Amino acid sequence: MYAQMVKTDGTGIKSSEQMTPEERAFQERIDADSRIEPKEWMPAGYRKTLIRQISQHAHSEIVGQLPESNWVTRAPTLERKAILLAKVQDEAGHGLYLYCAAETLGISRDEMFEQLHSGRAKYSSIFNYPTLSWADIGTVGWLVDGAAIMNQVPLQRTSYGPYARAMVRICKEESFHQRQGFHIMMQMAKGTEAQRRMAQDALDRFWYPALMMFGPSDADSVHSAQSMAWKIKIDTNDGLRQKFVDQTVPQAEYLGLTVPDDKLAWNADKFGEGKGGYDFSEPDWDEFFAVISGDGPCNAERLGARVKAWEEGAWYREGLMANAAKQADRQPAQAAA
Numbered sequence: 001m002y003a004q005m006v007k008t009d010g011t012g013i014k015s016s017e018q019m020t021p022e023e024r025a026f027q028e029r030i031d032a033d034s035r036i037e038p039k040e041w042m043p044a045g046y047r048k049t050l051i052r053q054i055s056q057h058a059h060s061e062i063v064g065q066l067p068e069s070n071w072v073t074r075a076p077t078l079e080r081k082a083i084l085l086a087k088v089q090d091e092a093g094h095g096l097y098l099y100c101a102a103e104t105l106g107i108s109r110d111e112m113f114e115q116l117h118s119g120r121a122k123y124s125s126i127f128n129y130p131t132l133s134w135a136d137i138g139t140v141g142w143l144v145d146g147a148a149i150m151n152q153v154p155l156q157r158t159s160y161g162p163y164a165r166a167m168v169r170i171c172k173e174e175s176f177h178q179r180q181g182f183h184i185m186m187q188m189a190k191g192t193e194a195q196r197r198m199a200q201d202a203l204d205r206f207w208y209p210a211l212m213m214f215g216p217s218d219a220d221s222v223h224s225a226q227s228m229a230w231k232i233k234i235d236t237n238d239g240l241r242q243k244f245v246d247q248t249v250p251q252a253e254y255l256g257l258t259v260p261d262d263k264l265a266w267n268a269d270k271f272g273e274g275k276g277g278y279d280f281s282e283p284d285w286d287e288f289f290a291v292i293s294g295d296g297p298c299n300a301e302r303l304g305a306r307v308k309a310w311e312e313g314a315w316y317r318e319g320l321m322a323n324a325a326k327q328a329d330r331q332p333a334q335a336a337a
C-alpha cells in the first residue's frame with residue numbers, strides 16, 4: 001500500500017522469455033556471480049538503478065557528516081574530539097569513493113549534486129533526526145553505523161565491480177565507527193545516573209529511526225525484487241532489519257539499556273526451533289514516508305547546509321578548474337620543448 005506513496009519508477013521483473021538475447025546473457029552472468037565492469041554492456045535499467053542507489057548512498061555519507069560534525073567542538077575530551085573528527089573525515093572519503101563509482105556509470109558529479117540539492121535524490125532518512133546530546137553521538141556510531149554495516153557487508157558481493165570494491169574499504173572503516181560509538185555508550189551507561197539517563201534517552205529516540213534505515217517493509221519495497229535479481233541488493237529490507245535487531249538487542253542488554261519496544265521477545269519454541277530471532281514492533285511507516293518526502297525534523301536544515309556549502313565553495317571549484325586548464329595548456333608546449 002505504501003509503495004504507491006513513494007514516487008519511484010520501479011517496474012516488474014522480466015521473465016527469461018521476455019528478455020532480449022543480450023539481457024538473457026547478462027542475467028546469466030549475474031546468476032553465475034560474474035562481476036560487471038564499467039565498459040561492459042548492461043541493461044539501461046541496471047545502470048539507472050545503480051546510479052540511483054550508489055548516488056543516494058554517497059549523498060547519505062556526505063549529509064551524514066552534518067549531525068556529527070556539529071559535535072566536534074563539544075566532544076567531552078581532546079581524545080574524543082580527535083576520534084570524532086577522524087570519523088567525520090572518513091565519511092567524506094566514503095562519499096568520494098561512492099561518487100567515483102557512480103561516475104563510472106556515465107553520470108557526472110555535478111549532476112549528482114544537482115539532484116541532491118534540488119531534492120530529487122534521496123539520502124538516508126536517519127540523518128533528518130537531530131543529535132541533541134553527546135549520548136546521541138555514541139548512539140549514532142553504535143546503531144546508525146551498525147545498521148549501515150549490516151547492509152553494506154553483503155554489498156561487498158554486489159554485481160557491479162566498482163561498487164563492490166568501494167564497499168570493502170568502507171566496511172572496514174564503518175566497523176571502527178560502530179565500535180567507537182559503542183565505546184561511548186559503554187562509558188555513559190556505566191557512568192553517573194545522569195549519563196545513564198542520557199544514554200537511555202538517546203536509544204529511545206534513535207531505535208525506530210535506525211530500523212527505518214533498511215527501507216520500507218518488503219511488501220512496500222518497489223525496487224527490491226529487480227535489484228535482488230540483478231544482485232545490486234543482496235538481502236531484503238526486512239531480512240536485514242531482522243539481523244540488525246538480533247545483533248543489537250544483546251548489545252543493549254550488555255549496556256544495561258532497554259530497547260523501547262514492549263513487544264520485543266525472543267521467538268523460539270521449546271525445541272529451539274521457531275523463528276530463531278526476535279519479534280519486534282515495526283517502526284511508524286507514516287513517519288518514515290514523511291521523512292523521505294522531505295518532511296522530517298531536520299530535512300530543511302540538512303539540505304540547506306549542503307546547498308550553502310556548495311554555493312560558498314564555488315570560488316574554490318572555479319580556481320581548481322582554472323588551474324587545471326592552465327596546466328593542460330602548458331602541456332603541449334612542454335612536450336614540444
Ligand code: 3HC
Nearest residue numbers: 008057060123124125148212213214215221222223224292
Ligand atoms: N532513507 C531514504 N530513502 C529510503 C530509505 C531510507 N532509509 N529506504 C528506502 N528509501 C527509498 C528508496 O530510495 C526508494 O525511493 P526512490 O525510488 O525514490 O529511490 C523508496 O524508498 C522505496 O524503497 P525500496 O526498498 O524500493 O528502495 P531500495 O531498493 O533502493 O532499498 C536501501 C533502499 C535498502 C536503502 C538501498 O537503496 C540500499 O541498500 N542502499 C545502499 C546502502 C545505503 O544507501 N546506505 C545509506 C545508509 S547511511 C550510511 O551509509 C552512512 C554511514 O556513515 C552511516
